[in-house]
Amino acid sequence: MRFVLAGQPNSGKSSIFNSVAGYRSATANFPKSSISFTATKTLIAGREVEVVDLPGIYSVTSSDTVAGPAERYLLNESYDLIVNVVDASRLGRSLELTLQLLGLGRPMIVALNMMDEARRRGVEIDHEELSELLGVPVVTTISRLGRGLKRLFRESLRHATFAVSSTPPTYDREVEEAVEQVRAAIDQDDSIPDIPSRFVAIKLLEGDAHLSDRFRSRAPDLMDRVADVANHLEEVHGWSADQVVSGSRHAVAHSIEDRVVIHQSSKEGWRERADRLLLNEWTGGPLMVLILAGFFWLVFGVGQRVEAPLVVGFNWLQGSVAEQFPPGSLTATIADGLVMGLAGGVAIVLPYLIPFLLGLAILEDTGYLPRLAYILDSFMHRIGLHGKSVLPLILGYGCSVPAIMSTRILESEKDRRITAVLTSFIPCSARTVVIFGLVAAFMGPMWALAIYLLNIFVIVVLGTVLAKRMKGASPGLVLEIPDLSLPEVKTLVAKTWLALKEFITIAWPLLIASSIVLGVLEWADAADSINALLSPLTVWMLGLPAAVGMTLVFGVLRKELTLVMLVQALGTTDINTVMTTQQLLTFTLFVVFYVPCIATIAVLARQMGWRGAAAISGFTVVVAVVVSVSGRVFYSLFF
Amino acid sequence: MMTLDTVGIKRQARVIMIDGGQKVRSYLNTLGIHIGDWLTVVQRAPFRGPVLVEVHGTRVALGRGVASKIQVDMDGVVEHLSGPMEAVEAGK
Known part of the structure; x- marks a missing residue:
């Protein structure tokens, strides 16, 4: 069984990985790149599980050089579960990656991490409601202190055993229509291997450099179709297609955040005070x-x-x-x-x-x-x-x-x-x-x-x-x-x-x-x-x-x-x-x-x-x- | 029309347009900066250094070049940092 840890930088992903690493962990390179990832084998409830730690990415589509190999891994490799590590104190932004990962249609679980940090910032999260809205299990953790990790991996094992695929989120109507058109074109094209077509359609509309390069030579007709649909989207909206799609995802992420987060007033702590001096223009x-x-x-x-x-x-x-x-x-x-x-x-x-x-x-x-x-x-x-x-x-x-x-x-x-x-x-x-x-x-x-x-x-x-x-x-x-x-x-x-x-x-x-x-x-x-x-x-x-x-x-x-x-x-x-x-x-x-x-x-x-x-x-x-x-x-x- | 690099410290501004190529745009998007988002300028480094903004509870440093490509709208409200979004909207 293989779990993949995916999350944004600074989400505490590596401390979750380190908590299970130890008994045989190894660093390997992604095929055709110098970018490495770490994998380890561990025992969870008596079963041997391989845990793969992908490099931290803000988004599956980004100009970041690590995003390409990470995306290729998520699309092409075989694994049983995605463990999406989410920084609870930055829920809205973190959910944008979560929504993209849901689009892969693989079994997934969310580790709502850094709960202590969120509380410090005056953020309370209704994690049951979050689980309901995302349609995947949500486990709260504080990886820095090792809290909730046992439960996270037990729950992961259970969820992976049932192998329930996640459901991709729905965006606004114009985006959905555009995605549907590109998706139909992908499904018709016999030269394209079996891939989650909805996920790829969205990425192509966003102008994802890695996927666009891959399809430009293999399926030029498809890319022409994508350009047509993107132009149409731009005409209707006034913004470029990539902004419409990412804006729509942003809106969904923040509406979920609004529904599950209860804000309380946060106190200014030593961190903020120290920062005021460390980053001040004079000091x-x-x-x-x-x-x-x-x-x-x-x-x-x-x-x-x-x-x-x-x-x-x-x-x-x-x-x-x-x-x-x-x-x-x-x-x-x-x-x-x-x-x-x-x-x-x-x-x-x-x-x-x-x-x-x-x-x-x-x-x-x-x-x-x-x-x-x-x-x-x-x-x-x-x-x-x-x-x-x-x-x-x-x-x-x-x-x-x-x-x-x-x-x-x-x-x-x-x-x-x-x-x-x-x-x-x-x-x-x-x-x-x-x-x-x-x-x-x-x-x-x-x-x-x-x-x-x-x-x-x-x-x-x-x-x-x-x-x-x-x-x-x-x-x-x-x-x-x-x-x-x-x-x-x-x-x-x-x-x-x-x-x-x-x-x-x-x-x-x-x-x-x-x-x-x-x-x-x-x-x-x-x-x-x-x-x-x-x-x-x-x-x-x-x-x-x-x-x-x-x-x-x-x-x-x-x-x-x-x-x-x-x-x-x-x-x-x-x-x-x-x-x-x-x-x-x-x-x-x-x-x-x-x-x-x-x-x-x-x-x-x-x-x-x-x-x-x-x-x-x-x-x-x-x-x-x-x-x-x-x-x-x-x-x-x-x- | 104002650009982000001219906004003063502790001032709030709303993004209305991001000029520049798709690369810069997608990078800003992944860090949680989209059209319509409220930003608070936290610090401005001297010697035309970067602008530090707070957006959705995250702090992001933006070089002056990048900041000058972000067109914003001001409402004149001086707000607390890290404040809840509702308070910002209500204050508007």
């Missing part, structure tokens, strides 16, 4: 600077305090391990590489990575990120983008890979491309580790901050140039600002752990292995030839020790490796004893800007082809050389 900007600066100091403060004793500990460990083996032997080299790899992971990466990931999760879960998009919109317009691009860019400070993938929230191709390029320049947490571990630790936090500001400056310049050179229109900012919320400790920990697990299971072993490989290469004197090959860049242009050449090569695998490799290549964790501050600065600048890591290049390639990814990678090297050489010159002139 919003300064508060944003304070919040981001606080974030920076937190990461630095925690990291530095934890790092110092760990480094001392590992130096002692390194010394005592070296004593166990004959000096200069292969075993000693391997043991040393192993300790260095371990030390790099524990003593340098973790102290900065954990507070950083935790801080990012807090920014995400409080709902501050969309507010950042709001505040920075006018700034982003200056570099040819708009506020929504802020979200991928901020996520880029965590990891470039999900950040570049998240550019799909942007509507226009131009915005997506520019944002992806700029995101690859944002110092991700791995690069942050290098900035903190070298510059902040040995030169002071102000220097680290200066690197971040320089990075933003370079991005602004790049963005301005790219926006001028690339063609295409951008629709501008249209973004829901969800309520602020107190993040749950449990989800914060889970989020941080998920990101950390990636580091521990994939990056750390790679780090240790690379550290050993570098040690062996050095032992066999092979590293020298690679270093010599790179020395025009490293020694001549950047004024660094030749030994850093190898570390830059390893850095392409994972950016953290540059720091750990540096420790290994120079043979000490007290890097400031072998490199001058000027060299530390130049090295860090180069690492921050040059070639994104392998994983990022792969994602870029998927987004814009291998040629695009190669072009961007080459471009980053040029930028890195320019920036780090300027940094070197600047430092020698003024300090």
